[in-house]
Amino acid sequence: MxxxxxxxxxxxxxxxxxxxxxxxxxxxxxxxxxxxxxxxxxxxxxxxxxxxxxxxxxxxxxxxxxxxxxxxxxxxxxxxxxxxxxxxxxxxxxxxxxxxxxxxxxxxxxxxxxxxxxxxxxxADKDKPGCRTGDINPDPWPDDLRGMAPSRFDHCLLYGDDVDGTVKLFREVLGFSLAEQVVAGPDGETLIGAFLTCSNKAHDIAFIRHPEKNRFHHASFLLDNWGEVLKAADIISKKDVSLDIGPTRHGITRGATIYFFDPSGNRNEVFSGGYIHYPDKPTITWTDNELGRAIFYHDRKLNEAFLNVLT
Amino acid sequence: MxxxxxxxxxxxxxxxxxxxxxxxxxxxxxxxxxxxxxxxxxxxxxxxxxxxxxxxxxxxxxxxxxxxxxxxxxxxxxxxxxxxxxxxxxxxxxxxxxxxxxxxxxxxxxxxxxxxxxxxxxxADKDKPGCRTGDINPDPWPDDLRGMAPSRFDHCLLYGDDVDGTVKLFREVLGFSLAEQVVAGPDGETLIGAFLTCSNKAHDIAFIRHPEKNRFHHASFLLDNWGEVLKAADIISKKDVSLDIGPTRHGITRGATIYFFDPSGNRNEVFSGGYIHYPDKPTITWTDNELGRAIFYHDRKLNEAFLNVLT
Amino acid sequence: MxxxxxxxxxxxxxxxxxxxxxxxxxxxxxxxxxxxxxxxxxxxxxxxxxxxxxxxxxxxxxxxxxxxxxxxxxxxxxxxxxxxxxxxxxxxxxxxxxxxxxxxxxxxxxxxxxxxxxxxxxxADKDKPGCRTGDINPDPWPDDLRGMAPSRFDHCLLYGDDVDGTVKLFREVLGFSLAEQVVAGPDGETLIGAFLTCSNKAHDIAFIRHPEKNRFHHASFLLDNWGEVLKAADIISKKDVSLDIGPTRHGITRGATIYFFDPSGNRNEVFSGGYIHYPDKPTITWTDNELGRAIFYHDRKLNEAFLNVLT
Amino acid sequence: MxxxxxxxxxxxxxxxxxxxxxxxxxxxxxxxxxxxxxxxxxxxxxxxxxxxxxxxxxxxxxxxxxxxxxxxxxxxxxxxxxxxxxxxxxxxxxxxxxxxxxxxxxxxxxxxxxxxxxxxxxxADKDKPGCRTGDINPDPWPDDLRGMAPSRFDHCLLYGDDVDGTVKLFREVLGFSLAEQVVAGPDGETLIGAFLTCSNKAHDIAFIRHPEKNRFHHASFLLDNWGEVLKAADIISKKDVSLDIGPTRHGITRGATIYFFDPSGNRNEVFSGGYIHYPDKPTITWTDNELGRAIFYHDRKLNEAFLNVLT
CATH class of the missing domain: 3.10.180.10 (2,3-Dihydroxybiphenyl 1,2-Dioxygenase, domain 1)
Structure with missing residues (x-):
């Protein structure tokens, strides 16, 4: 296979x-x-x-x-x-x-x-009742969608202390590939961000180094295109949802994105785009002097709230 | 892995x-x-x-x-x-x-x-000089692109007689997954189209049943979005390229697409979109009574030139 | 004013x-x-x-x-x-x-x-109950839209014999501007198409020369962008509407477009794009040898059904 | 006319x-x-x-x-x-x-x-050498464009003290229409923003009330669509241009927008979208309690730098 x-x-x-x-x-x-x-x-x-x-x-x-x-x-x-x-x-x-x-x-x-x-x-087992367009002569999208209507749950970004150990576990035991990394220090010897994938997606799970264990940054959902990111942004305002950042683009993964909070303060992302990853593709490396551009490609600034508001 | x-x-x-x-x-x-x-x-x-x-x-x-x-x-x-x-x-x-x-x-x-x-x-071996944006702090796209500027060669569609044998070889020996199929006959017993993938893409290679062996339908290249499909269509006219069909959408794979010919008559496609395939995803089946919609979702008609002009 | x-x-x-x-x-x-x-x-x-x-x-x-x-x-x-x-x-x-x-x-x-x-x-008088987003702190678009959801009725294209007389009336009496024209004949002496505007739009009404009087080609409605043209095309297929042509682009007006028929056979268009017209802008002229490109910029062919199916 | x-x-x-x-x-x-x-x-x-x-x-x-x-x-x-x-x-x-x-x-x-x-x-007189696509059988866009490549200079936003007098001059003498206004005070009696148009565009010139005379906020240029706004945002980062705000959407005019500075600190905008204005369309009114949403529809916050950095 x-x-x-x-x-x-x-x-x-x-x-x-x-x-x-x-x-x-x-x-x-x-x-x-x-x-x-x-x-x-x-x-x-x-x-x-x-x-x-x-x-x-x-x-x-x-x-x-x-x-x-x-x-x-x-x-x-x-x-x-x-x-x-x-x-x-x-x-x-x-x-x-x-x-x-x-x-x-x-x-x-x-x-x-x-x-x-x-x-x-x-x-290994979860029932598959099927997607909303079915498997026989399907339409490209179903009727009666509501809200931002992402097609899939895509990935999570998690914060914790021992990123090295976690990356080792995901790569060496679970077979993930390190699509992108952010490194810090004079020789880039400290891994401060790791974007891991078990597929052709740019990331299936990601980790940021942080002093506390077990913190949650966001759960992300997939949109089809940049026009849907604008629609999501409009919905955030129409529904008076708390906006974090966006619409913008990440340097990391190239994704076009917007972040917002659920009523309990959990951060959500909807995004589109990226590239096709393969396990033999060289890991993309971001150096800490370009960290601003890595995270938000357009404004290239470190955003304290984005970096530190966690649940 | x-x-x-x-x-x-x-x-x-x-x-x-x-x-x-x-x-x-x-x-x-x-x-x-x-x-x-x-x-x-x-x-x-x-x-x-x-x-x-x-x-x-x-x-x-x-x-x-x-x-x-x-x-x-x-x-x-x-x-x-x-x-x-x-x-x-x-x-x-x-x-x-x-x-x-x-x-x-x-x-x-x-x-x-x-x-x-x-x-x-x-x-297994081909040198990897790298993509045009590099692997260190890359921009999302390079300068100095020309023409339609697809990001990747994506797949081929091939015509031939023994589709059953070819599909058996790709699935059972090479580990491909049958993402979508077109079936004909009263009980859908004849496989007339097979869209095979070794990845999360909707197809990496596809076959259509045809009386002759070894015929070539098209080579396809990946664009980022539907706006780029329009730009490609405009370039086709600006450069007086022979247009086949499009811009339109496929029912099969959901891709937004345009087809055209190189000066020798080889068909090219540029396309965007689709969905994320997984090997445990049920095969999507198109029945021959919906073949028009399967191929070109919008006009739902069988197009003789598209079906039969091959190199 | x-x-x-x-x-x-x-x-x-x-x-x-x-x-x-x-x-x-x-x-x-x-x-x-x-x-x-x-x-x-x-x-x-x-x-x-x-x-x-x-x-x-x-x-x-x-x-x-x-x-x-x-x-x-x-x-x-x-x-x-x-x-x-x-x-x-x-x-x-x-x-x-x-x-x-x-x-x-x-x-x-x-x-x-x-x-x-x-x-x-x-x-001069028709009540103005207002648009769906209101005039006080309006959202950019309303909830509960259905179907293709154009923002406006935009223009009609009409077929008839005495195009010269009609154009004279619209320009000289009603103050319209001739944004684009299609001319035929060795010296371009016959006006076969006229796209007239009373605004900054590329056309508010258009006429094509045709032997019969008082024929209707289409009524057109405005979409926001090319992504909405794709959505309209998908809806045409989902709702089993009779498609005429598209998605494509016109050479005339640059608009991105799709045509379809209502159940009685009246042609509708939804489109997006174009340019900002001013009354002192030179009239754009299309010559009959480029008529294909003028009408459908991508395939550059004269389409008999599009030219001759009228109500 | x-x-x-x-x-x-x-x-x-x-x-x-x-x-x-x-x-x-x-x-x-x-x-x-x-x-x-x-x-x-x-x-x-x-x-x-x-x-x-x-x-x-x-x-x-x-x-x-x-x-x-x-x-x-x-x-x-x-x-x-x-x-x-x-x-x-x-x-x-x-x-x-x-x-x-x-x-x-x-x-x-x-x-x-x-x-x-x-x-x-x-x-009244300036030579018209023509646009880059010409007036005879024009293509929809020219080759060899560089950078963000807006199609037109669109409008300016200016800051000054006597907005009432300026609006009176533009409306009563120059024939402009007040497309949108921002009002403040308990009864909305103070006009703090005025968006004026002499055309079907949502604005051709705009004014914000400010204690000093003759201040310049930005000159704005027209893009075709939201995808071009993303491209502009990417170019801002690729060329290390100083970004102000965006990509985002204005409540006022509905435009999708991004702001940045030229090397001298003059603010530029590129934007797309909006609506078709007519002189008999009711003026849209924004109240000061919704000023955040009026200016930047997505984050709904007043941005000091955007409001006060002027040249």
Whole structure:
């Protein structure tokens, strides 16, 4: 198989302060589709072009942030192998199996804590009720979309201390490729940002070095084009959503982007564009003297709020 | 590794009737960059965002068409394994090793003829002089682009008789995934079109059933967005290029597209858009009663010239 | 005043074979908004960014086509003056006053037949209930749009015999400017197409020479950009509307365009782009040897159906 | 005539600290075309789609800012009439005739100082060498454009004290229409922003109330679409130009925009979009509690630098 092992970001589980405003945000502003609620009161959602049952999980809690992020792998056999290798790597802690059915329509998940303190999951089975355009003579887009209407949950950016350990785990055990890195120091010897991919996308998960463990910067969703970024920006104003930054472009990944906050203060991104990554493509390196341009290509300035507001 | 085995379309070798008008077309209209000429008079070109040394090879000949298409694999070890498996499959003929250096800056290539009659190559080594924006603090696009300026050679569409055998070879031996198919007959039992991918792209190579072996429909190049498709259409008129069809959208792959001919009659496509494919995504099926919509989503008519003009 | 006299196309009255399918087309496919019905069963509609009460009138009849097109003038005084000058010009026939209220929320209209056989109206009063975003702290676009959702009715293209007389009337009496013309014959002595404007738009009304009087080619509606032209093309396919031609670009006016038919066979256009016209700008001239490029810039071919299917 | 009197912004004369860096900026970054230099060392430039000889004048001086802005009127007769009416209005000071030829290829200009302290000119004659695509069978855009390549000089935004007097002069004497206004105070009784047009554009000149007379906020140039705004933003970074704000959208006029500075600190804007204005369209009113949204629709915040950095 040409794509094997870890296939894609499968879900992100977010804590929100109040469920109803959060749900209104994720369905009417962002434009996800609710697919289930469970007995604990969690709500499961997906974007219109995703085949899997859900990709976003919302849970009411006392503080916002990310509970865990899950990746789909290609088979139960791979799941067992990777679980074993994660455990044996010595890089992960708190390894545990979550039983099938704990997420609706989802098989067993292997959860572990990575060196930056985040809980990551692997799973091989989740029902695929299909995307909104179907698999037989599909239209290019469905009717009745709402809000920004991204096609997919795309990636997360996470902040934590031991980025070296986390990158080692993702590259050496989970088979990710380092698409882009930001380095600091006189000889560029400190890795302060890592953009990792298990696919042709420019990133499936990214990490920024930060003194605290387990901080969440944003969950990102895919738009089709720069015109949709403008539409998203307009919706942010029409719906009185808290804007962070954008529309603009990242130097890193080339993506055209806009950032905003859900009612609990969790940062969301919608973006479009980028390039096609291959595992034999040289890692792109950004040096800290060009960090402004790396993050926001147009204004080339470090933005304290963007760098430091986390959940 | 998450992406393994066959990585990407690496080159297409085209025959042209006269080299100079062809070169003018591929560099000034399409906007590729010449990277080498060899002693035989072949010209090697690439698109601006490709890291590899070349992706298009032009050769002067008495008739237009495709000599061969090559795919890059992830390692020499994989090359040897796949060569062996291709030979053992009984699906390929005329297997041969092309020595290193036969293409400039390129290692050994394993060439074989697939059931539809086309010559396909696998190779593991080709120098990577890098893309035009570099790997250190890169800009999102380079200056001094010309013409349509696609970022990459993307895929080919080929016509031939034994599509079943070719699809079997690509799926079972080379690890490709069938992203979309067109089926005909009362029970959809005849596969008349197959769109195969070794990546997250909707297609890396595609086949249409046709009574003759080894016919070439088009080589396709990637644009960033629908605005660039309009610019390409304008350039076609400004440069008096022979337009085939477009701007329009395909039902198959959702791509926004325009087709035109090089001076020798070889069809080119530039396109943008599509979706993110995964190997566990169900194959999209188009039924022959919706064939018009599958090919050109907007006018939904079968176009004889598009279906039957081949080189 | 800088803009005086005839201000803009104010309405087009179309005949449709069956009202309900027509209404479904104009509201759900095109995306106009119904604003009134009258005792005769006529339906009045407008586009979302228009301040006037209506801009499209549909009437059930035995044959499709255009009943009349009306232009708003800047005042009752101008209306009287222009009515007198039209009558005195000797270029118009069948001059008559239509009483106030014959269209809802509309004052008296002066109707006359121009040399190409079409009925044209002038009026100074029509209620302005306002556009959908309002005039106080408006959003850039309203919620709840449907279909292609053009912002305005823009212009009509009409076919008739005495184009010279009609152009003389529009230029010399009504103060229009000839933005573009198509000429034929060895010395370009025959005017076969005239694109006339009373504003900064590239055209407010256009005429093509044709042996019959009073034929209707299309009514056109304004989109914001080329991305909306693609969305319109997709909607044409999703809703199984009869496509004429597009997406493409006109040489004349530079507009990016798509044409389609209402259920009665009346042609509609939605388009975007163009340039800013001024009355002292030289008339652009297209010669008949470049007529293909003038009409459809990309394929540069004369299209019999586009040229000859009329209502 | 439907468009009469004052037709359009014809030129803006800017002071720059050093001519050569300024010229590099206006030709290579912005992408204007130099059309003449005169004995005083002034450089005259135009955008590619303008028919007139020049629209921007650069002069080396000790401080940046605007010398004057000129408007083209429809005839010598109108020029004489408006000059007389401006003088008689009592609203203008320092009225003077500038002799023909003081600008190359330009007839006499009538210059006067408006209540906000800015020098405004009217003129009826300037040679029209034509736009870069010509008037016979033109292509939609010319080859060899550089930089952002706007199609036209569009408008200026000026700051000054007596906005009421200036608006009165533009509306009552020069025939402009007040497309949008910003009002402040408990009953909205203070006009703090006025967007005036002599055409179908949303603005041809605009004023903001400010304690000092004769301050220059920006000169604006027209792009075709939001994709060109992104390209402009990328060029700003590639060429290390000082970015002010954007890409974003204005609430006022709906335009999609980006602001930046020339090397002397004069602010430039490139923008696209807006709506079609008519003189009978109700003035859009923004109230000061929505001023943030009025200026920058997405972030809805007052930006001190944007409001107060002037030349």
């Amino acid at each position: 040409a794509l094997t092992g870890v296939l894609r970001p499968g879900h992100v589980a977010l804590r929100v302060l109040e469920l109803e405003p959060a749900l209104k945000h994720y369905t009417e502003v962002l434009g996800l589709i609710e697919t289930a609620r469970d007995a604990q009161g969690r709500v499961f959602l997906k974007a219109w072009d995703e085949h899997d049952h859900h990709s976003v999980v919302l849970r009411e809690a006392d503080s916002p942030g990310m509970d865990y992020m899950g990746f789909r792998v290609d088979s139960g056999h791979t799941l067992e192998r990777l679980a074993r290798e994660v455990e044996q790597s010595g890089l992960a802690t708190a390894c545990q199996w979550i039983p099938a059915g704990e997420h609706p329509h989802t098989g067993v998940r292997f959860r572990f804590t990575i060196p930056t303190g985040h809980a990551i999951e692997l799973f | 998450a992406l393994t085995g066959v990585l990407r379309p690496g080159h297409v070798a085209l025959r042209v009737l006269e080299l100079e008008p062809a070169l003018k077309h591929y560099t000034e209209v399409l906007g590729l960059i010449e990277t080498a000429r060899d002693a035989q008079g072949r010209v090697f070109l690439k698109a601006w965002d490709e890291h590899d040394h070349h992706s298009v090879v032009l050769r002067e000949a008495d008739s237009p068409g495709m000599d061969y298409m090559g795919f890059r694999v992830d390692s020499g070890h994989t090359l040897e394994r796949l060569a062996r498996e291709v030979e053992q499959s009984g699906l390929a003929t005329a297997c041969q090793w092309i020595p290193a250096g036969e293409h400039p800056h390129t290692g050994v290539r394993f060439r074989f003829t697939i059931p539809t009659g086309h010559a396909i190559e696998l190779f | 800088a803009l005086t006299g005839v201000l803009r196309p104010g309405h087009v009255a179309l005949r449709v074979l069956e009202l309900e399918p027509a209404l479904k087309h104009y509201t759900e496919v095109l995306g106009l908004i119904e604003t009134a019905r009258d005792a005769q069963g006529r339906v009045f509609l407008k586009a979302w960014d228009e301040h006037d009460h209506h801009s499209v009138v549909l009437r059930e009849a035995d044959s499709p086509g255009m009943d009349y097109m009306g232009f708003r003038v800047d005042s009752g005084h101008t209306l009287e003056r222009l009515a007198r000058e039209v009558e005195q010009s000797g270029l118009a026939t069948a001059c008559q006053w239509i009483p106030a209220g014959e269209h809802p929320h509309t004052g008296v209209r002066f109707r006359f037949t121009i040399p190409t056989g079409h009925a044209i109206e002038l009026f | 439907a468009l009469t009197g004052v037709l359009r912004p014809g030129h803006v004369a800017l002071r720059v600290l050093e001519l050569e860096p300024a010229l590099k900026h206006y030709t290579e970054v912005l992408g204007l075309i130099e059309t003449a230099r005169d004995a005083q060392g002034r450089v005259f430039l135009k955008a590619w789609d303008e028919h007139d000889h020049h629209s921007v004048v650069l002069r080396e001086a000790d401080s940046p800012g605007m010398d004057y802005m000129g408007f083209r009127v429809d005839s010598g007769h109108t020029l004489e009439r408006l000059a007389r009416e401006v003088e008689q209005s009592g609203l203008a000071t320092a009225c003077q005739w500038i002799p023909a030829g003081e600008h190359p290829h330009t007839g006499v200009r009538f210059r006067f100082t408006i209540p906000t302290g800015h020098a405004i000119e009217l003129f």
